Amino acid sequence: MTMRSLIGLCLAASAFAEDLTFTRDIATIVAAKCGGCHRPKDIAPFALDGYEAVFDWKDDIRRVISEGIMPPWKPVPGHGDFRESYGLTSEEKRKIITWIEAGAPKGDPANLPELPQREAGEWSLGEPDLTLTMAEPYEPPRGRDMYRCFVMPTDFAENKYISAVDILPGDRRYVHHVILYLDATGEAEQLDAKEPGPGYTCFGGPGTSISAADALGGNALSLGGWAPGTRAIRLPDGVGMQLPPRARVVMQVHYYARGGTAEDVTKVGLYFSKTQVERRLLFVPVVPLDSRGRVAMTIPAGAARHTITTEFLVPPLFESKVVNVFPHMHLLGKEIKAEVVSLNGSTSPLIYIDNWDFNWQGPYTYNEAVQLRPLQRVRLSCTYDNSSGNPRNPSNPVREVRWGEGTEDEMCLVFLGVTFDRESLRN
Ligand code: HEC
Structure with a gap:
């Protein structure tokens, strides 16, 4: 018996021992981590709204989960603790894959927990006010x-x-x-x-x-x-x-x-x-500036790995909390990272995305808002691949790329959604 088949046997045995079923172990994970998009009329091309649907898609599910394509949650764990994350924990990932490899059994319907009810419809939060x-x-x-x-x-x-x-x-x-x-x-x-x-x-x-x-x-x-x-x-x-x-x-x-x-x-x-x-949310953009304070950046033509770093100095009287962050780059972006740098040089993470995809952007909201104090700095770094080897490079031949609004220009930007500690709207 080869090592691999031995491992296979052990895995199969542990799956058997674990006896994972859809109703007891998988339904909750799929509802929480996939169901937000995979529901009728939302952005995903098919619904994953019950055992039959998940069973039909099981081979694709196994592939996209193993390859990290789905769910499309971008922040690297450990860099910001975000609400409503639809990223899979490694334990959840392992459970789904083990369950599929064991034949994706349904299990006892009585074990199915109550799942969040999502109305079918284009608005993911229900009808707006x-x-x-x-x-x-x-x-x-x-x-x-x-x-x-x-x-x-x-x-x-x-x-x-x-x-x-x-x-x-x-x-x-x-x-x-x-x-x-x-x-x-x-x-x-x-x-x-x-x-x-x-x-x-x-x-x-x-x-x-x-x-x-x-x-x-x-x-x-x-x-x-x-x-x-x-x-x-x-x-x-x-x-x-x-x-x-x-x-x-x-x-x-x-x-x-x-x-x-x-x-x-x-x-x-x-x-x-x-x-x-009690407090209003205001958006503070962090962007690269030139010596005259104008937004500017340049990525050399052909550079396979070019990093732009900029810092926002938290002004006096700016005691505030970062409620959410919205990082943004265009098509050449590869990595984006924001962190708070204290006066003594220590850093704490705001967000880090190490495989940027223009198609998956949005605000990330913290479980607990991050405190900002005057004279701290928010450091933002953005890394680009402007080589011809980047299949997403919109320019052929490659060219020097600067800050701009156009799809073929670039940006290095994070919006910080902040509240001010001194504000109180309660009378
Ligand atoms: C944020 C929205 C969103 C979430 C959350 C999400 N998906 Fe998707 N999924 C999509 C979209 C949109 C597509 C269509 C493909 C594309 O545009 O990338 C897709 C496509 C797929 C496909 C087909 C991909 C292919 O290559 O054939 C599978 C399988 C899939 N999703 C499984 C899952 C599973 C399993 C989960 C949860 C663990 C999940 N998705 C979570 C939006 C989402």
Whole structure:
């Protein structure tokens, strides 16, 4: 008997001894770690919503789990402790694979625990409290990047607080990202009126007078965004994104339609906070800056491994907590890492992704918010492969790549969703 078959026998024996069944051991894992996407009308191409479905897909499931393709949870364990992680622990992985290799038995139906009920539907958190959408469909131009802003008015007389935002791109083939800005002044409507067709062109930002400095000044500017793979997730109780009275939500959509195009209607679902909100969530971007404080970076043509590092110095009076992080790069990105560096040089991790995939991006929300103190630094490093050996390199021949909005440009960016310790909205 060879060593391998001996090991095989032992594995089979332990599976037998363990006697894993779907109802008792597997159903809960699949519901928690796969069911969020693998449900009717959601982004996965088939549902994994019961024994029969899982049994039918078992060979593919074994393959994608072994290869780490599914579930598409990106953060490396040990670098940030995140809520609603759909990453498999090594024990869960082992259980599913052992169970499939033992023939994927169903087990006693009486052992099936109560599973979270998910409504079938396009909104993963159920019907939103308020759905916003562009006034009319928009057909993006073909073969080039288009950033288009659509103004969506709201008419609340008082501040509203939002606990979750879900964004449904009308056509996932063309919609590259969506960012929601807020405009309380009406500027965006004027910009819209000046340009024919739905919305207006808006590279960079919404074209209104808001700036990143406003975010540091504590103004509510954004309701977050969507990129391929983003899943809606509720903020912790007590934290909300502020929607000022009668604010316009300005939805910036980045279209990139390579082949043909079609009309797009992208929708935004807002979920209001159900508990008293004490602190607002504000987004602080960490980006590489040049000596004059402008956003800049350069990746040499052909470099197979090029790292850009930048630091954000936490300003005085900025005692704050990082509630979530949203890392972002484009197609050349390989690794992205953010950490907090203290005055004595010690570091604590915010997030680390070591196999970046443009198709799986989103905010990651901490189980426990991470404290930031003045004079600490948030260090961000991004690593790129700009060689011709990178199958994802959109440029052929390879070229020097700089910071930019275009799909063929790059970014090294993390949005920190923070609350300020001094703020208290409770009267
Ligand atoms: C965040 C959403 C999401 C989660 C969570 C998720 N999937 Fe998927 N899955 C997808 C999408 C989307 C696809 C379609 C392929 C693609 O676009 O990458 C897919 C495809 C698959 C495929 C077919 C892949 C192939 O190569 O044929 C299998 C099998 C699969 N998923 C199994 C699982 C299992 C098992 C889990 C849980 C352990 C899981 N998925 C969790 C979104 C998800």
